[in-house]
Amino acid sequence: MVHTKSSVSRKIFMVFNFLFLTVVSLICILPFINLLAVSFSSKTAVSTGQVSLWPVEFNVAAYEFILQSAAFVKALWISVQRTVLGVIVNVVLIVLTAYPLSKSKSEFRLRNVFSWFFVVTILFSGGLIPTYMIVHYTGIRNTLLALILPGALPVFNMLVVMNYMRSLPKELEEAAYIDGAGHMQTLMQVILPVCTPTLATVTLFSFVTHWNSWYDGMIYMDKVDMYPLQTYLQTVVINPEAFFRNSTNVSADLANYLNLVNAKTTNAAQLFLAIIPILCVYPFLQKYFTTGLVMGSVKG
Amino acid sequence: MEKQKRHPDRWKRELPLVLMLIPAVILVTIYSYGSMVGTAIAFQKFNMANGLFGSEWIGFKNFQNLFSMPDIGQVIFNTVAISLAKMILGIIVPVVFALMLNEVTRTGVKRTFQTMVYLPHFLSWIILAGIFNDILSPSSGVVNQLLGLVGIKPIFFLGDQTWFPITMVITDVWKGFGFGSVIYLAALTGIDQNLYEAAQIDGAGRIKQTIHITLPGILSTIVLMTVLSMANILNGGFDQIYNLYSPAVYTTGDILDTFVFRLGIENAQHALSTAAGLFKSGVSLVFIVASYKLADRFAGYKIF
Numbered sequence: 001m002v003h004t005k006s007s008v009s010r011k012i013f014m015v016f017n018f019l020f021l022t023v024v025s026l027i028c029i030l031p032f033i034n035l036l037a038v039s040f041s042s043k044t045a046v047s048t049g050q051v052s053l054w055p056v057e058f059n060v061a062a063y064e065f066i067l068q069s070a071a072f073v074k075a076l077w078i079s080v081q082r083t084v085l086g087v088i089v090n091v092v093l094i095v096l097t098a099y100p101l102s103k104s105k106s107e108f109r110l111r112n113v114f115s116w117f118f119v120v121t122i123l124f125s126g127g128l129i130p131t132y133m134i135v136h137y138t139g140i141r142n143t144l145l146a147l148i149l150p151g152a153l154p155v156f157n158m159l160v161v162m163n164y165m166r167s168l169p170k171e172l173e174e175a176a177y178i179d180g181a182g183h184m185q186t187l188m189q190v191i192l193p194v195c196t197p198t199l200a201t202v203t204l205f206s207f208v209t210h211w212n213s214w215y216d217g218m219i220y221m222d223k224v225d226m227y228p229l230q231t232y233l234q235t236v237v238i239n240p241e242a243f244f245r246n247s248t249n250v251s252a253d254l255a256n257y258l259n260l261v262n263a264k265t266t267n268a269a270q271l272f273l274a275i276i277p278i279l280c281v282y283p284f285l286q287k288y289f290t291t292g293l294v295m296g297s298v299k300g
Numbered sequence: 301m302e303k304q305k306r307h308p309d310r311w312k313r314e315l316p317l318v319l320m321l322i323p324a325v326i327l328v329t330i331y332s333y334g335s336m337v338g339t340a341i342a343f344q345k346f347n348m349a350n351g352l353f354g355s356e357w358i359g360f361k362n363f364q365n366l367f368s369m370p371d372i373g374q375v376i377f378n379t380v381a382i383s384l385a386k387m388i389l390g391i392i393v394p395v396v397f398a399l400m401l402n403e404v405t406r407t408g409v410k411r412t413f414q415t416m417v418y419l420p421h422f423l424s425w426i427i428l429a430g431i432f433n434d435i436l437s438p439s440s441g442v443v444n445q446l447l448g449l450v451g452i453k454p455i456f457f458l459g460d461q462t463w464f465p466i467t468m469v470i471t472d473v474w475k476g477f478g479f480g481s482v483i484y485l486a487a488l489t490g491i492d493q494n495l496y497e498a499a500q501i502d503g504a505g506r507i508k509q510t511i512h513i514t515l516p517g518i519l520s521t522i523v524l525m526t527v528l529s530m531a532n533i534l535n536g537g538f539d540q541i542y543n544l545y546s547p548a549v550y551t552t553g554d555i556l557d558t559f560v561f562r563l564g565i566e567n568a569q570h571a572l573s574t575a576a577g578l579f580k581s582g583v584s585l586v587f588i589v590a591s592y593k594l595a596d597r598f599a600g601y602k603i604f
Contacts, residue, residue: 010506017403024397025416028478031431032419034442038434049440097324100317108317109310114325121328124585126335127577128560129570133341133352134334150331153324183316212424215539219565230426237430238543264434271430278422285422286415289482 032275039063039268046264062269072270074225075232079211082147082228083277086210091203093153094161099187101158102165118155128219135220146220147213147228154209157202164198165191200288204281211277229274237267342578346571362575371554372576378465379555382536385469387529393473394480395522399514401481402488417478429543432471433458464549471544472537483525484518491517524599531588534580556580 033053038046042057050056066072097118105111126134131150140146168191176186192199217231224235337352342362344355366372397417404410420428435442438454447455457467495513504512536555545553556576564573595601 013506014403017400018409021400021404021413025413028417028420028474031435034435035431049445052442093324093327096320100320103317108314110314110318114321117325118328121332123588124336124581126332126337126339127574127581129564129574129577130335130338130341131331132564133338134331138330149327152327152331183313183320187320208422212422212426214424214426230424233430234426234543238426238433267430267434271427274427275423282415282419282422286418 032272035268035272039265039272041265043263043265062263062265063273065266066269066273071225071232072229075227075229076273078144078226079229082144082213083207083210085144086148086151087203087206089148089152090154090157090206090210091199094158094202095187095192095199097153097158098161098165099183099191102162118153118158122155132219141220142222142226147210147216150216151209154202154206157205161195161198161202164195168194197288200284204285204288207281208278208285233270233274237270339574339578339581341571342575344571346574348570362571363579366572366575366579371550371559374551375554375556375559378552379534379536379557382465382468382541382553382555383533385465386472386537387526387532389469389473390476390480390529391522391526393477395484395518397477398481398484398488398518399510402485402514414478417481419478420475421479423475425539425543428471428475429540432544436467458544459546459548461549461552464545464553468537468541468544468553472540480525483521487518487521488514520599524595524601527591527594527598528601530591530594531584533587534584 030053034051037051037053037055039062040055040058040060041051042059042061045051045056100108101111101115101118103111125131135141135146135150138149140149172190172194173186176190181189212230213228214230214234217226217228218234221227221231224232227235341352341355343357343359344352345358345361346352346355401410401413404413434440436444436457438444438456438459443457444454455463457463491514495517496509499509499513534556536557538555538557538561541553541555542558542561545558557580560573560576560580563569563576592601
């Protein structure tokens, strides 16, 4: 808004507004500051409730303990693998699908058939047990593929990229076509380079989705040592009773370790370590999601 | 004659497009359509050993059993109540926040606020449940300590039947309102600035400008988001509730998805669980299609 005059009531409003926004914003991040403070405090300071926003009796014992724990490091490594592979599979399939579907019906007569084929999966899903059965029958349970293949094509993100490609000027492709380029060449050399903002957006969203997924790990992995990080945290931090109930195959040293981990500081350290990758991509997320996502989805 | 000549050429030009689609088509056929076919077990006396093709067909018996379960009515009510409350506040809070943030003129300040409020959206409910279990605890939680300062007795947010659904709605809005405001902020920047100048010349104050220019300017976006959110009417929020609830709050906090999960995974009632899931998918389908139709009519929004 353009403001020229600034009355007294306007100034009062601005001060009030600033205070309001400050309080609201703090409410959003103070829980994380608290988490960080707890993770760097001593166990006694935490259990006596002294820690709020600043570490008391600063130490890194919790982090040392966690990073030496084989179970945590294993889960972290599985998460890294599923995220890297999962994002690659997602983005490759998104690009390969969005490009043909971005063609008009006169250029690609089967366009609408294929579009509906994918869109139906947004409208209707098979649900928990049938999906589990398919994963079981295709023999990918207890492998990384179980975490990657069932969601290999994120259809909504594909539609965002497709809509973006459709909004590009037709002349780009026509020029490439006249120069004798095939579809693959046009896609790689002409279309993809100008899709950077929307591709960055869907890549980042894929990254966040894979990193944050826990449910698939819980139902497709039989053994705790196959869990990705978030599933591991779900059992250790959120639901330790269920963890013991369900795990006859858990090794004695893991059970031992769980007794120690129940301390709040180590829980906090584990949760905070799991947030770090998101914090690392966060600046890029902020840069791209407004341009990529809003444009892609709202345009018809 | 000419038409016949053009056809082979066209196929040659279109074939690479089909080839590009094949990997995705195969995977989607197996994992999405395969599981849709698998919902047939909702009509069977299913057991894993006999499989889909060896189990006995029993028609709608599973659905009859499902709807004669004592808890199912309450579960559906909880699901709709929690998701409706989330939907309504999930529109109002982001709009109000966007309007207030839009009044901040200095970009640096604005961006700082945005950086802070978007963060929870990108974190999993596992992380957030770990944090909320801790800070909402009635004995040692920071929230109850703060409430104690103003003389309020400790509240068991996650263990009390009345408070549990309220806590779910508030924490969900807390997680999503910042990111939800992005789309309204984008709509606000699209409003013609000349309208405000004209209104000022006409002597309209800030409040009148907001009512007569700003709100109508983002109304179509509000309508669009409202209509699209209708598709979630039966999504109470599995990730959140599963990680925060306990048997003590099942009466008010159990939703369809958690119900389906316990039935299917914990009690191994595969057919019954699938029937419940199919009921949810069927109702959701109606709402999704209706919401897309309405979004198309009112806001010209098309998903493809």
